[in-house]
Amino acid sequence: MLVGSVILNEQEVREAKSLVSRLDDALSSEAIFTQIVEGLPVQVGEKFRSALETEKAELEHLVQAYEKAKEGDYTELKRRAGNDPGLALIVARIARGLTQKDLARKLGLREQQVQRYEADRYRAISLSSYRKVASVLGVHWDMKLSDWGSGAGWAVAENVSAAAVKKIIKHGKENAWFRDDANEPLRDEESFNYLQRYVSDHIIRYGTPSLLRTGLNVENYTDDLSLLAWKARVTRRAEKIIEEQKVEYRPLAIGWLIDLVRLSKENDGPLQARELLASHGIVLIAEPQIPGMKVDGAAFLVNDVPVIGMTLRRDTIDGFWFTLLHEVGHIILHYRTGLSSGFFDDSELSAVDEIEEEANEFASNMLIPEEKWRRSPARIAKAAEVIERFAEQIGVHPAIVFGRIQKERGDYAIFSNKVGRGRVRNLLIPEGVDVR
Numbered sequence: 001m002l003v004g005s006v007i008l009n010e011q012e013v014r015e016a017k018s019l020v021s022r023l024d025d026a027l028s029s030e031a032i033f034t035q036i037v038e039g040l041p042v043q044v045g046e047k048f049r050s051a052l053e054t055e056k057a058e059l060e061h062l063v064q065a066y067e068k069a070k071e072g073d074y075t076e077l078k079r080r081a082g083n084d085p086g087l088a089l090i091v092a093r094i095a096r097g098l099t100q101k102d103l104a105r106k107l108g109l110r111e112q113q114v115q116r117y118e119a120d121r122y123r124a125i126s127l128s129s130y131r132k133v134a135s136v137l138g139v140h141w142d143m144k145l146s147d148w149g150s151g152a153g154w155a156v157a158e159n160v161s162a163a164a165v166k167k168i169i170k171h172g173k174e175n176a177w178f179r180d181d182a183n184e185p186l187r188d189e190e191s192f193n194y195l196q197r198y199v200s201d202h203i204i205r206y207g208t209p210s211l212l213r214t215g216l217n218v219e220n221y222t223d224d225l226s227l228l229a230w231k232a233r234v235t236r237r238a239e240k241i242i243e244e245q246k247v248e249y250r251p252l253a254i255g256w257l258i259d260l261v262r263l264s265k266e267n268d269g270p271l272q273a274r275e276l277l278a279s280h281g282i283v284l285i286a287e288p289q290i291p292g293m294k295v296d297g298a299a300f301l302v303n304d305v306p307v308i309g310m311t312l313r314r315d316t317i318d319g320f321w322f323t324l325l326h327e328v329g330h331i332i333l334h335y336r337t338g339l340s341s342g343f344f345d346d347s348e349l350s351a352v353d354e355i356e357e358e359a360n361e362f363a364s365n366m367l368i369p370e371e372k373w374r375r376s377p378a379r380i381a382k383a384a385e386v387i388e389r390f391a392e393q394i395g396v397h398p399a400i401v402f403g404r405i406q407k408e409r410g411d412y413a414i415f416s417n418k419v420g421r422g423r424v425r426n427l428l429i430p431e432g433v434d435v436r
Contacts, residue, residue, distance in 0.1 A: 005340060006080045007066040008090045008118060009100065016059045022252060023056040039258050041369040044362060048254065051333045055251070058336045069094045085130070086122030092137040106136050123205050168229050169195060171290045177233060195229065202232035206302070226290040227344065231298070234309035238283045238302045247305050249281030251335050256280050257328070261366055264321050264397040270427050273324065282331060283307045284324070286428035297323040299330040300342030306331040312428065314347070317420025318403025321396075322363050323347060329362030330355075367400050379405070384418060 007016055026032050027049065037045035065076040074095040081087035093103050100118065104111040117125055117133070125133070134140070169191050172178050177198075178191040186194060241247065260276055263269040274284045283302070289295060289311035296319070298309040308327040312320065323345070330343045334355060345356065364370070373379065378390035378401060387405065391398040399420035406412045406419070 005062075005082075006077060006087060006091075007062045008087070008094065013063055013066060016063050020056055020059050020063075023052050023059070026252065027052055027056065036252065036254065038255065040254070041365040041371070043365045043370055044257075047333055047358060047362060051335070052252075055336050066094070070097070084121065086120075086125075088139055089122055089130075089133055089137060090118050092134075092139045096137065098137075103133075103136070107133065164225055165192065165195070167292070168226060168290055171288075172229075172233075175288055198236070199225070199228050199232050202228070202235060206231075206235060226293050227295065230287065230290055230293060230295070230311075231300070231309070231342075231344075234285045234287050234298070234307065235302050237285050237287070238305070238307040241278070241283050241285075242303055242305050245278060247278060247281055247283060249304075249306055249331075251332075253280065254332060257332075257366060260328070261321075261325070262395050264317070264367070264400060265395065268427060269397070270320055270324075270424050274428070277308070277328075281305060282328070285309050286312055286425075288429060289313050294346045294348070295344050296347045297327045298342060298344045299327040299339060301339055306335070306339060310428075312425045315422055315425040316403070317397055317399035317423050319347070319419070320424045321367060321400055322403065325363035325366050326359045329359035329366075333358055333362060364404070367396055368394060368404060373404075379408070384415065387415075387418075 007013055026036060033049065037048060040048075062080075065080060068074070069077040069091070072095075074091060077094065078091050081091050093100075098106075100114045101111045104114040107114070122130060122133070169178070169188065172195060173191060178186040178194050256276065256279075260273055263272045263276065266272055277284050283305060285307065287309055293311070295311055296313060297311070300307055300309075308324065308331075310320070310323060310327075314323075326345065326347070327343070331339060334343070338355060343355075343359075345359075372394055376390050378387045381387050384402075387401050388398045391401045397420070399418060402415040402418040406414060406416075
């Protein structure tokens with residue numbers, strides 16, 4: 001599946017042009033688009049149309065950058081590749097007018113091997129092999145050591161205190177992170193080494209969650225070891241699911257969103273939601289937060305597949321469904337405009353930027369369509385029965401409506417026994433179950 005910030009071979013060009021054609025058909029034919037968004041709230045359909053237009057324009061720019069590079073102007077392709085060492089090799093091959101077959105011949109390899117290297121963006125290549133490819137392509141890559149540690153030999157992020165590392169290791173032990181092949185807990189020193197490799201490998205493959213989008217300002221959390229370790233943990237679990245289930249995301253199919261919301265009425269709705277998401281190419285991972293983190297949910301890519309991570313720090317039915325739909329909103333609306341960097345969200349912040357506001361509106365409208373909410377007496381009701389009756393009419397769990405009333409009225413004491421407290425975490429993270 002085509003995804004990412006660059007197009008780097010003819011197959012990806014063909015895939016991009018095919019997707020542009022399908023997007024153009026959906027956007028130019030009212031009948032086709034209406035069929036795609038049938039049954040969804042009007043506001044969601046409008047935002048999805050805008051997202052498809054952005055997707056189409058971005059794909060066209062990606063193709064243009066690749067074709068210009070083939071003609072000798074690889075400025076834009078190089079800019080899009082950024083500082084990624086694997087992408088640097090592929091850009092260099094294109095800039096030198098070499099096909100994958102040409103490069104394979106120069107390296108004394110089969111063409112299929114070069115194809116595998118590039119499909120994985122050279123992430124799994126050994127250092128010696130990387131240097132060989134770089135030498136053939138005339139790429140010089142300087143790797144500099146930073147002042148990583150604080151005297152403890154830590155090689156992941158700057159200014160990491162011993163207390164921070166101990167906190168993460170303690171959390172990891174409590175949540176079955178550090179186990180040997182026989183499922184036995186590792187000793188402290190082994191756990192430290194395991195964590196070090198765990199996070200370092202993640203940074204090499206996926207980079208750091210440098211954009212923590214939680215408010216009006218996008219903050220740099222590159223050196224937040226707790227967030228790095230949590231994301232590495234979620235990613236490791238997601239990789240296993242993606243490999244076993246052959247998960248593939250299809251961005252033009254969104255009719256299933258209606259079924260997702262309806263699952264909120266079921267006692268085991270979160271479990272069914274996880275299965276439904278997987279069937280449509282999205283992996284949901286529930287992973288407890290490390291103490292001190294302020295993340296409710298996250299959405300990012302793992303091997304081109306959208307992944308949602310949830311901490312469930314607010315163990316309520318309304319909190320679960322709003323956070324879930326917020327992250328789904330990022331995937332549906334921002335698939336090619338931020339998902340590669342990722343979104344890491346704190347629902348307690350009152351001020352949000354435009355992208356977060358779009359995800360909030362998506363979640364709100366999917367759960368409680370605005371046009372129905374404006375006309376409903378439940379907005380001002382004091383009796384629980386009125387609110388529960390409205391929830392039944394629109395097909396969602398009553399806790400979702402009670403939660404919205406709490407937020408709109410700014411009073412979390414009212415209906416506090418109606419938001420489904422303590423009803424989700426044990427479903428998705430059963431105590432004593434190994435979720436390695």
